[in-house]
Amino acid sequence: MSNEIMLERVESIMKSLLDEVEYDEVTRLFNTLSGGKRLRAKLIFKIANTHEDAPLLSAIVELIHAASLLHDDVIDDATIRRGVASVNATEDSKTAIMLGDILYSKGFSSLVAFDKDIAQCIADSVTALSKGEMMDVVMSESFNDDADLYLEMLYFKTATLIEAAAKSAAILEGKDASSYALYGKNLGLSFQIIDDILDIVSDTATLGKPALHDYVEGKCTLPYIYLYQDLNEQEKQKLKSLHKKELSSQESLWIKEKMNEHKSIERSFALAQELSNDAIAVVDDADLKVIIETMMKRSF
């Protein structure tokens, strides 16, 4: 099945599942969402491409992912999602919460049709991602210089559902679950690290938001943590004092120059590269190699 036909199939199953809710308002709201890259669906298809349940599993995982984004946007007060206005912006936060709850629960109830090990794997990952979202919010309240803690949060918030998608597809197809789980986990982690880098190095027009937005929002991403480690005591205090504040162009420039000087971006990118290499090493699959390489390249 070509990528296009496969993705159309997934969209159509997602719509059918939501039609089962039998409420026009849900269908209307769902149709306003931008589908995004459908990375998780593509991953499931690449890994379990011959299995008849791959389209349904993909649709369920994408419903759950869409639900998590709806709630994320409310929690982060984000008004833009994938280049279009978010549901909390076009409708209101309440609608985004309720639609998210419907997508989550419909995803879960459709999951019951699968074998227990698959249902458990996906369901557990949703608990982990909800925990990750809370960790992200709690950690944004103060400056964090602990890289391990940051990566743990990233794992829960971003990587766990991608890991579960890859692992459950491997279970479905009778492939080695732990290798594909590791691939998915590392793909998710590198993906998010690249996202964090892009928030710093891209220009405002490309980002659709001001650069260094993460730090202004309180998110101490990896480049900031690495930079902090390399600064002298006085500079450390200065970086901390800029945390969660609107930045003047001078202050932004200082951060970027210091990152240049200490190669904080390069160090972050190197970690993403290392995680990607490990991911490719465990699965001997040309298509999965292309997925991760394309993702790494979107940055530069």
Added chain:
Amino acid sequence: MSNEIMLERVESIMKSLLDEVEYDEVTRLFNTLSGGKRLRAKLIFKIANTHEDAPLLSAIVELIHAASLLHDDVIDDATIRRGVASVNATEDSKTAIMLGDILYSKGFSSLVAFDKDIAQCIADSVTALSKGEMMDVVMSESFNDDADLYLEMLYFKTATLIEAAAKSAAILEGKDASSYALYGKNLGLSFQIIDDILDIVSDTATLGKPALHDYVEGKCTLPYIYLYQDLNEQEKQKLKSLHKKELSSQESLWIKEKMNEHKSIERSFALAQELSNDAIAVVDDADLKVIIETMMKRSF
């Protein structure tokens, strides 16, 4: 097992399930919640009292119920829940959304251990209750005089999880699932109708909120729908004009007097009584009879 020991067991399982999330912040927040009556847990214990999985099933259903209340309070801007400040009031809306997501997903992932028919029954009811919440919000935007539509919304929003609790407990214990499902559904519907009546007939001190609060919030509950049917054209317009508005004491009095005149409360109570009678008729169980009778009596 006595009621007290049973409920302590359920509380302790709920805490253990949340401890598995391994995030102290979740445990801390969960401990601030008031447990409430645990109606659903009591119901499961009454129906499946000899089954070893009854405590776990009860804990899961109560986690899901607690999650739905957390999100309800955000959606309704409610600052009081069971006599104590709601999480969206003491912390913030974001925290209530995130904690709700964690309780929902932990509930779902624990459900996977059960047979598919039980997991499906509970999971489907969560989709229904999310749909009911959205119907409630959408219907509150304009005056509704359709009693069937109102009862359909009540079914989804309030009765469906109670129905699922009773039905899944019956499946667990090998009792007749459809009878217990009907009992649960009717218990849920009468419960909510009584709640709606109390919002009108109780005094402010007992309610902890102004009387007629529902109507001010836009909720056209059964007594208003019945009253509307019995008013003349001019009075119909007056009632409609007061919908979703702050009411003067004169306006409140007019509504109450008209309800007295047309016996709108009595008609609503009669429907709750009829639903309760039907519930008792299908299950030959003294304990379940007591549960529904106690619930009906809390009003007057």
